[in-house]
Amino acid sequence: MAAFHSSKIALLLFLLPVLLFVLAMPALISPLSTYLLEQKMREVTAYLDTRSQAVDNIITRQLAGLRFDCGLGDMALLREPKYYSRYIRMTGVSNAENISCSSVGMPFDSEYLQAPAADGFTLKNTPRYEGTDSELMVRYQMQGNIAFWVLDSSWVWELIERDCTGCFLLSFHYPGSGIDSLERGNTAIPREQGAMLIEQEKIQQHIGQPPVVNQQQLWGGQILQEHAQALLWRWGGGGSVVFSLILAAGYHHSRRYRNTIGGLIRQSVKDEDFIPYYQPVVDSRSQKVVGYEVLVRWKKGGELITPDQFIPAAETEGLVGEITMQLLNHVLHDLEQLDKTHWVSINLVAEHVETDCLFRWLQERQWPWSDRIKFELTERVPIKNLHHADKHITALIERGYQFKIDDFGVGYGGFVYLQKLNVEGIKIDKIFIDTIGTSDAKRRVLDSIIISAHQVNMSVIAEGVETFSQVDYLAQRHVYLIQGYVYYRPMAISSVLGLPERAQGATRSQPAE
Template identity: 40%
Template structure:
């Protein structure tokens, strides 16, 4: 290593100049320090610096080692590279911020990703992104992730990386130069195939999608089974990228966790308001929101900025997936917006947080019965008893009910016997873009 070759290991003025030489000391390195055979120290920060406590080190090359700085020395994990020839020691502490920068740097055609649903409704549907031949490379690396849950379709995600990612990392190594960059390339390659990197990548793609207005509404009709007429629609968010549609289960959770669901929904609301003029005048549109829309007041702020648009045709569905933490703030917002003419529903009723307490605490008088309680109709499944309990309690509370995910006429008839007439599901209509509705 050139820097090592120029040191005389005495902490002389010449050594300090070499440590601080910009060819070797740049923003990817937090600081460099040296300990001489006699115990004297010098560093790039102008004062004596002892080597930070670290984990067990592992050898990278002759006399070169790598180690992690222990947490008590730093809030975030940092790598340290050590040169040790038994008489003197030089160590480089790497700035971890470059790792995030590298992760965000595009590596075109470096990955192949397969999304496979483990749900009967999807059959053998597999969606893939990236370069397919990577999976067949002799030395390809792969990592699998499995997601499951009542509110999501079970899904297997498999990520492949091959020679191109390896070469990409090596190119970055050459650009940065030296041993420090060798370690950076290794960390970068690992991050690309880790779950944490995947999550960060999805979040970054969502941010780009918002900037590029890629999130659009699809409309699924809600029909009154007594006369077969459409009374309204639920606006279901879809992600339309140049390379195809992204399944909602691949981004909704990440958007909710990161807080990006707020700007994403705000963008959708603006688009829906534009679309209302192309939908039948007697129909309304339900828009999904999360608790933070109400607790933070951002929904009221947006509607105020838009001059309180068409309140009699806009409804909001509060999902149970995320709990309402500030009930008083949410209740205040709902009351204020209700007085403005907007209506509220509880979505996914009975599947998450809140349930009947939302009816009592938030004053909402419409519930959407989730598909998981509709599916057992016609069987002796225990969930059918839960459905009957929901119907009974909602009737006592004088709540309007809408059934979601209805797929058969037998289900429609059963629901009608229990005074549920507003039906949403494939039995009547699938989600469609506005252009399809307008041409129907």
């Protein structure tokens, strides 16, 4: 039944992205068409800017070397390979004696070069012949000598027809200049219903030439929208299917992983593969160890796995209680070896105090080490039934056990636990300790927590302490019980038994185990 339910969820996860894409498809066509139109205009603008720089460079260099006599020097210059360019279709000269030559041959009919007698640069159209497009020509005249450069416009067709035939119409207008408008592309688009238009105005000017206003218009119509729709089906449809497959496969993998790790955890509980690691708590006044927090490690094969990698799965499988009891079995044995004045503190979750499982476990063992075992209630998982929790905690306190609140200030309970539960102390979370020496606003919260705890005579332990400046800051506020890398990392019982009497200066470089 569970497998059938899992398959239905996987099928739903597979179908959902595809269905959402199909439903969204009509609304996506217009935005994508607009984007394609804008992108094409950006390509046109970039091409014109590049062409302008290249043409100016060619004109400047050739003018500097032309003799206007169509001799060998002029012909060599007109046909110099380094001046061959996709931007210029033809270059030529004509002098006062009506001698002419060009990059494609000599002589040629130069009547269309005629212009007002004023010297300098002008911009004009080439003659329009049937079946051909007119192009722009840059013309230079000086003392009867003329040079000209016909700008190749074939790039326009290449650019607007690239990837999508008939999608665009590009037109250039030069108001007040005497230059004819130029138009390239699908001329039917402006008459289509819903045709899209982008306009922009640029100042077009080549070297020495008076500036000319160039009004550019780019049209997109029905064919562009059909192209956008095809792109959406190609990329969006295919992408949604791929995403659906990944989502469904990820669900199956996740479920398999959870089931697999759950099975491994369950087997490891039976094999007693969960062991305690101890992190010493040091009194900073004497630099002596006074107790330890018990931290669980999963001994899987030859490696040790930290709690963040398996506790969520253990909670899902309902195995945290069993793991804790397994740790307690180890702790009962280890306490025989530890200094008689040292205590150990064990983390509990809501399950341990909302039910009588912990109470019964300790009762069955005749209330062992009640003067040396302490319990920490984590705030990261909320206690839902505070009434039952308080009843069980009180019953254990009456047997001599003590309770603290772990990770104080970062979870669900906080001051509510202090009011509702019979606890004797708190442990300040590392997130607040890290604010020491900074301008972080949480440092004020740290000070408030310390003051509040002192006012009700609660013990305070600072965990996650990493520097001696943090130790000094806490000591100034009468917090002396320190847990953190500044003194010791978590370690196996064998390492604990070999610790020196005093902790100062002994552990900052100690490797983790």
